[in-house]
Amino acid sequence: MRGSDRILVWIGSFLRQALVIGATLLSLFPVYFMIVSAFKTRFEYIEDKWGLPQSLYWANFDTALAGEKFFIRFANSSILTVGSVFLSLIIACLAAYAFARMEFYGKRTLFNIILSLMVVPPVVMIVPLFVAMVRWKLVNTYQGTILIYTGLLLPFSIYLMTNFFRTIPREIIEAARIDGCSSLRVFWNIMMPLSAPALITLIVVNALWVWNELLIALVFMQKDELKTLMVGIAALRSRNYVDIPATMAGLLIATIPIVVVYMFGQRYFIRGLTGGAVK
Incomplete structure (x- = not known):
């Protein structure tokens, strides 16, 4: 050279x-x-927003934990996250198995319609969803909000799981059918264990989105005892008072559960994304 x-x-x-x-x-x-x-005082933050704190000021965490009913908010966020992620995972896996390994009329059209829903922003559906939830008396309920989150999570979840199921060799499924396995048993005993990377990826990605979501939680969980963690942290800011250090302390605490979930599933994360990313 x-x-x-x-x-x-x-x-x-x-x-x-x-x-x-x-x-x-x-x-x-x-x-x-x-x-x-x-870890800064408000005075330190005003004086130097980007520098390191002069000392560790732990009172911000007391403000974040005590001032906005932190643990009630944390429990509400946990219920919504676990419920919506679990429900969307079950529905998405069943639907993906049908799209990947079964033949029925209109399969391609229905799959393309589901894919098109991925580009629809949730904000444009707020008004019709709110009208529907009021009619069904599901505003200020866990069930209604979980139902909305599940619907928003399904398009991407079905897309990822369908493409991952298609990567599983067809010979394995045919061998199981020769041994007398039903479609449900093939799904539960073969497809699901082999799809662990995609399942972990979906859990991490969906949990991250639901945990950090603010708009839907703010609109559909209006009672004070039902507000989520992100809504509670946002409430630390008002029109005439902004306590940025306390807000950052609350966000730091709220970040810990998602970091733990990601650390638990990181070994499967990249494999799950790449395995289900190609159509």
């Missing part, structure tokens, strides 16, 4: 590494800001 070619290769490698490092720092900056702000 000539010297000029070697220089070009080195420059290209340097630019790629610089781009990756820059993107990493950019994505980690909000995390840094949240952590350092959570």
Whole structure:
């Protein structure tokens, strides 16, 4: 390799590494800001928003935990997250199995309709959903909000699981059918265990979205005792009073459960995304 070619290769490698490092720092900056702000006093925050705190100020966590009924909010968020993720996972797996391994009239059309729902933003459905929930008397109930979250999670969940099921060799399923397995037994004893990476990926992604969701929780869970953690943290800010350090402390605490879920499933995460990402 000539010297000029070697220089070009080195420059290209340097630019790629610089781009990756820059993107990493950019994505980690909000995390840094949240952590350092959570341990500052309000005076320190006003004086220096980006620097490190002079000392660890733990009173912000007391404000976040006590001021907005933190544990009630935490329980509400946990109920909605677990309920909606579990329900959407069951429905998505059953539907994906039908799309991937069964033949029925209109399968491709129905699958394409479900895919098209992935591009519809939830905000455009707020009014019709609210009218429907009022008519069914499901406003300010866990059941109604879980039902809405489940419907919003299903398009992506069905898409991912369908494509992952298609990667499972058909010979395995045919061998099971020769041994006398029914469709339900093939689904439960073969497809589900082999789809662990995709299942873990769905749990992490869907739990992250539901846990951090604010708009639907704010509209459909209006009673004070039913408000979620994100709504409670947002309530730390009012028109004439903004306690950023206490808000960051609440967000830091709220981040811990999702980080734990991700750490638990990280070994399957990339495999699940790549395995179900190709149509």
